Amino acid sequence: MKTLPSCILYSRDDELTGRLIRISTSVVALQLIEEPVDLEQWIAQFGDTVLLADLRATNCLDMLASIRKEKPATIIIPIGADRSDPMLAVEWLEPFATLSLEPDRREFQTLLKQAVECLALRQKNKVLEEELATLNARKVEQRPQPRTLFSAPLQNFSKAQRNFDNIDMLFDSVVEGLVATARVSRAGIFIKPDSGDAYLYKAGTRCLATTEKLRVRPDSPFVRWLEMNTHLVSRKTLENVADPQERAMLKQMLDSLGAEIIIPLYATGCIKGWIFVGQRSTGIPFDIADLEDMTGLADHISTTLEKALKYEETALQKALAETVLHTIPFGIIACDEHAILRWFNTTAREILKPQSEVVIGQRAEVLGSRIADMLRSAVGGQHMPCTKEWTDNRTKLTLAAETHCLTDGGSCVGAMVMLRDVTGVKLLKEKEEQVERATFWNELASSMSHEIRNPLVAIKTFSQLLPQRYEDPDFRAEFSKQVTTEVDQLNQIIDKINEFANPPKPIFQPLDIRKPIEHAVTRIQSELNHDNLKIHLSADETALQINGDTTSMEECIYHLLKNAAENLANKPGSRINVTVKGRSPEKGSGNIYIMVTDNGSGIDPSLRDKIFSPFITIKALGFGLGLPIAKRAVIDHNGQMDIESSSGGTTVSITLPASEEQE
Template sequence: LLVLSVGGITTNLMIPIFTGRSTLSWLGPYFTLPLVALVGHAIIRHRLMDLRIFISRGLAYALSMAGASALLIAGARLLFPTWEVETPLVHPNFVIVALVALAMLSSPAQRFFSRVMDPYLFRGGIEYSSALRGATRRLSRLMQPAELAAELRQILAEVLMPESFTMLVKSFESDTFEDLTANATQAVDVQALSALRLGHSDTTVIVVSPAQETGLVKSAHEALRAAGAEIVVALGRRGQLLGVVLLGSRRSGDAYFKNDLLFIEALTDLASIALENAMLYRQRIQMLEYSDRLLESLDSAVVAIDITGKMTSFNRAAKELLSLRDDHRGALMSILPSEIGWALVLAISGGWHPREVEVTIDHVIRDVLHVILSTAVLHDDEGRVSGALVVVTDLSTVKALERNQRRIEHLAIMARFYAGIAHEIRNPLAAISNFIAMLPDRFDDPEYRDTAVRILPMEVSRIVRLADRLRLMAPSEGGKLSVVSIAPLLHDIVAMHSPTAQEQQVKIDLHCPDDLPKIQGDPSQLVQLFVNLLRNAIEAMPGGGTVTIDADQLVGRSAAGSIVVRVIDEGLGVDPTVRAKIFDPFFTTKPSGTGLGLSICREIADFHRARLTLLPRSILGGTIAEIEFPCMAAEPKQT
């Protein structure tokens, strides 16, 4: 360029000025034409200016100058017919053309020319400001990343019409890129994008130009050019790369000029904000969908209410367990069972937060339903209470399993019991059989008769006692629960057995308040339970003593509390080595015992959901038989 410029200036300008001759002017075109070609190539290749604007505006200015000059020259000839006769130093036509050129280069003329002539000369040109305003409106709405990619592609197609458009989005969780467009072009090399260090510089729009780069960056440009990309746009926020847009060459064949690149750069800021919002929007939707799927997969019923008591959401299990329908969303929680409604009210008011509380609710189809309630308070972004939710777990299956387990345990006890009965009956039957076998031979023997009269009634009585025990076994099978008051029951038992106890030098002391809460129980079985424990206590003191019966209410273990009855004796106590077997059928420490008394007591306690334990009274001896019964819920007082 320097050689051509010097050659053209020397032959066409400098030599004629200093020598007054143009002998070498014929060489000028040989310098000027290559110079014009190289300058044009540089302008197009390196985007020094937009040639469309340069050519169109230059042509418009030239035509305007020619028209204005022609009109002025024609008018001057009409007004001054003799002006060409004189031979001034400069021809008047050149003066008119120069004045017109200066006038058109002035600011007022420029503004007038742009206002009047541009709409006609540049019709169909790109209105970048209008396109940006439209893009702002279209990208400001909330949408998914794929919708954003389609919208951005449409905007660029309307303005620049690229042959290809590819949008890659970087995942929040990893460094992988997701292609949001279905392109038939060659796949983009992600490693090539990494080599450009997008997001680590202030450059957001990169022109793919392998010839101007070196090393890894050049290889990256070559890979992108091979994939059909001519422009790389980095979308990022707060120093973090969110995505990349790759634009192919323009359908018109034109290059991306400076104004085009400025438009893309301005659009990049809008697209980056829109992409960040779209990614957060998609993440929120995914979290909501995950939460919905998680709630739907739960076997427990989940119901959420707002601060006004309206149900905002519930899951599939809540529909099945609480008979809710989809149209119940937005309804008041009064349609829920009262136990659940009160738990939610107490949770919102801060009075009580139930955690795994077992309650019974009235079910439309299944009558009484045992469930576990847990509540949680919901807060808004400012920490204020916005609602509450309750988790209701159906215990029907658990209760059925517990009943089956108790039945299996009962059957196992019965099996051991019958085996023991068979063994116990075999001994007296063998003795009776032996006496009967000797009857023909020793019928007249007085000693035989005396022995038979003495032994046979004892063995028969033994069989009768075993039969009575057999009748008393399995108390839970025929038991019927009703409301029972413990205090009068204990008073009656003590009154009936005090005379017999006094004959054995045993005193019975009863300490029982009259206002004890009521329990659910079978009165006949409870009498059997307390009588068995009282007999054991009396038999544990053959030398006499005092049996103390204490009854009291415990508060705190459950919502309604419990009643504890203790039967305390002053005997020798239970040997620690046999305490683990004390409730097994046919296990006894008494010479004449059957080993069924305490096992029957345990059966009765289990039937009443009570806890029966034997504790040492003190290191000096004695035993405490403790039974803890669950109380019934307090009934509301009548006013």
């Protein structure tokens, strides 16, 4: 972004100043000054400029006469009514131009451009005149001045190093040490914050008010000059600057700071700021040897500043880390390689409630034998994370702890325990398990009462009629047959419950998955004998080997087919498709896929969320154990079962890992 030249507007007319500032923004940076004192100080500090003066302002004519005398290179443009007495009176000052109270935009912008160009020419002429005067002065032999030394050694800066924890106090200490060492009347420091876009005044002694408000952008000519030349700026050595424009710019910077010397400060490989000092309190000027001492002093300040900035960054990171560690919802306990506690956050204190207020620096046993044993075991070489859970006898809390060994370069430097209070979680889990158990037994009791009641009713009915019809041989034969049938039904119910509660342990061996599927299809067709039901089995040509149990997989497919067939209820057009596919590892995964699809009415919406729970069924007969038994078989084979159901039918998808030989 291009920096616009600065101009001064001296006026107290809000309407006029607002209009002039608006129409000049594209040409110059117009700075408003309303008080005579501020105008005098600004001219004295920053030198020649373009001055637009409202003749109606306080003491305007007197101020212009003083400025013309002291700063003849200043461009003066009076503003007033044409042919008014103040406008006629100001003509003897030979202003650059005059301006009406309602100037035309284009004419005003053109006038400003011409004034800025004229000021630049006058400043160049002034530089050339000073250069000529300097050349003439060199011809005059001067007597050497006596060597003057700093009145205090560099050790005055040692106290600044004690303020690393407060960067603002460090700046104040630097300025105090500078004043004490160089015995100067004025000193200050400018620093660019890491997140800032300009160099700002940070501390100083007897500095001008305008200096404290000064902002210097990193792309300013002064900063660029420091980056290129990397040495101090002194009025005594300005004559050594070859470029007259650079020399004028440096002199203007010295004037704006009221300084005799400006010394750059370096930190982290770049210009972090600068310090400046005014004249000595004794009035004795600085000589070349003093400038060399000042350079050494600046190097010492730069080193101190760089250390302080690194310390501040480290302290900030440490504070953030400690804040995070103290606010995380689980306790952290850390010890060194000798099991001496080095970290103990707030959450750990709330959980353990140690009897000793001081924990850091104590042996691990201060937190109890269990925590101490875990830490010592980790320090002793058990690098694998270890998780334990127990109930603390003193606090009655259920705690879970995970231990880690801390290593550096392969060697153990300590251990850490992450501690959690799982009392509430455990109680909630126990309540959930109680609810699940209660639900299980309620459903079991309801289902068993439904299944057992029918045989018992039949047995009771025949038993009640037996005394009356005992002599009837046909009745006795029917009684014997019916009771035997109902008792067998009761035994079958008990066998199903026992089978579900105590399934046989599967025997895994290489198995072609098509064989148990074919057996299940044959079995279901022989049992149901539905005339309208068609079961279609298809399998691709890839190897379909798994490591599985034949009986378990046959029961799985059998129950899926039985559920589908019972749902279809032998309706016309009933159809069940059983599809088996294999996929080789080269095509993505070594899995086998089984899909059982029917064209029934789908699963009842009220049962979709709990179809895998035992004893959940809407059928008049049965315990609802088919799908739970099927899913358990799939899980035993490290597989996965998914069900998709709609009003057009249901699809059960089974994914099984292929055997290692196949892969």
